Amino acid sequence: MVIAERLHPDLASPERVPVEECVERVLRGEILRLRGALPALGWLDRFRALTFECVSEVASSDSAARLDREGFESAHRVLSGREITALQSRLVRRFFDLRLPICRSFARDLFGARTPLYVADRAWVRWMVPIDAEREDVRHLAHRPGSHTRPNYHAPLRPHRDTWLSLPRDTLGLWMAISRVRLGNTMVLYPDAFGRPLEPEPDGFLTDVESLGRPLRFECDPGDVVVFSGHHLHATEPNRTDETRYQLGLRFCFGAPRYGAQSTWVPFSDERLLGTSFSPIATLRSRVTFAHARYRVRDLRARLSRGN
Numbered sequence: 001m002v003i004a005e006r007l008h009p010d011l012a013s014p015e016r017v018p019v020e021e022c023v024e025r026v027l028r029g030e031i032l033r034l035r036g037a038l039p040a041l042g043w044l045d046r047f048r049a050l051t052f053e054c055v056s057e058v059a060s061s062d063s064a065a066r067l068d069r070e071g072f073e074s075a076h077r078v079l080s081g082r083e084i085t086a087l088q089s090r091l092v093r094r095f096f097d098l099r100l101p102i103c104r105s106f107a108r109d110l111f112g113a114r115t116p117l118y119v120a121d122r123a124w125v126r127w128m129v130p131i132d133a134e135r136e137d138v139r140h141l142a143h144r145p146g147s148h149t150r151p152n153y154h155a156p157l158r159p160h161r162d163t164w165l166s167l168p169r170d171t172l173g174l175w176m177a178i179s180r181v182r183l184g185n186t187m188v189l190y191p192d193a194f195g196r197p198l199e200p201e202p203d204g205f206l207t208d209v210e211s212l213g214r215p216l217r218f219e220c221d222p223g224d225v226v227v228f229s230g231h232h233l234h235a236t237e238p239n240r241t242d243e244t245r246y247q248l249g250l251r252f253c254f255g256a257p258r259y260g261a262q263s264t265w266v267p268f269s270d271e272r273l274l275g276t277s278f279s280p281i282a283t284l285r286s287r288v289t290f291a292h293a294r295y296r297v298r299d300l301r302a303r304l305s306r307g308n
């Protein structure tokens with residue numbers, strides 16, 4: 001049983017909404033939390049099992065058993081910094097392989113949408129360790145700067161719109177809590193800034209949050225999913241708790257992706273071609289775009305200047 005709730009700083013408590021209205025509401029700018037979505041769709045146990053498998057591979061089966069007992073929230077005490085980064089990369093590959101069935105289970109089974117999906121060819125796996133974690137090598141992860149060419153999936157992100165960075169317009173983001181998420185290690189959204197003209201700084205992010213309106217922070221139980229539009233301004237709350245936040249992000253849109261003036265580019269696959277003998281051309285519609293051409297030129301320039 002999934003309970004869809006609308007979150008907004010105006011609402012003292014979340015407002016319950018019908019699941020079949022989710023897509024339309026999210027595209028209009030509403031932020032929804034789907035309580036219990038991962039267990040209801042049969043994913044939570046699978047995500048947990050594949051995570052333990054990866055922990056056994058990058059660390060040990062003892063560490064996997066300890067995480068099972070103590071929770072993913074204790075990852076910064078159980079794993080080293082190197083193990084956490086190795087785990088993150090391995091999980092990216094595992095979740096990448098599942099991106100289509102996961103997005104379909106939300107779009108089709110839960111929301112009841114019929115339009116063909118285009119699914120981002122990327123999985124965003126975040127292990128957000130506490131910024132003052134006791135282990136130096138782990139703490140370092142939360143402080144190492146990242147950029148969107150060399151992302152760091154353990155450090156807080158400044159306010160940004162995903163459509164400024166790499167995503168097409170009208171993308172739906174599935175932000176899936178696999179561990180518990182608490183105030184103090186959550187994501188912050190700025191719903192008042194939705195649709196407002198704002199210019200990012202040259203690196204694609206903002207620093208000043210004064211003028212962005214009231215922040216929306218939320219909590220999640222493991223298995224809850226927050227759905228939001230790629231046009232929403234959002235940021236990471238630096239993790240001041242004593243719990244690691246483990247979360248997976250996937251993205252999809254309905255119909256061929258329409259890119260804007262973003263600084264980089266992520267391919268999207270046509271669900272009708274993925275997994276068929278036409279798989280190699282599943283991303284074609286996202287490649288014959290100006291955004292892709294611009295990305296290639298920039299990439300080439302960067303390679304040439306590194307070579308000099």
Ligand SMILES: O=C(O)CCC(=O)C(=O)O
Pocket residue numbers: 124126157162173175186187188234235236237247249
């Ligand atoms: O999870 C976070 O703290 C930020 C994630 C984010 O920027 C995203 O999912 O697009």
Ligand SMILES: [Fe+2]
Pocket residue numbers: 160161162234
């Ligand atoms: Fe983002």
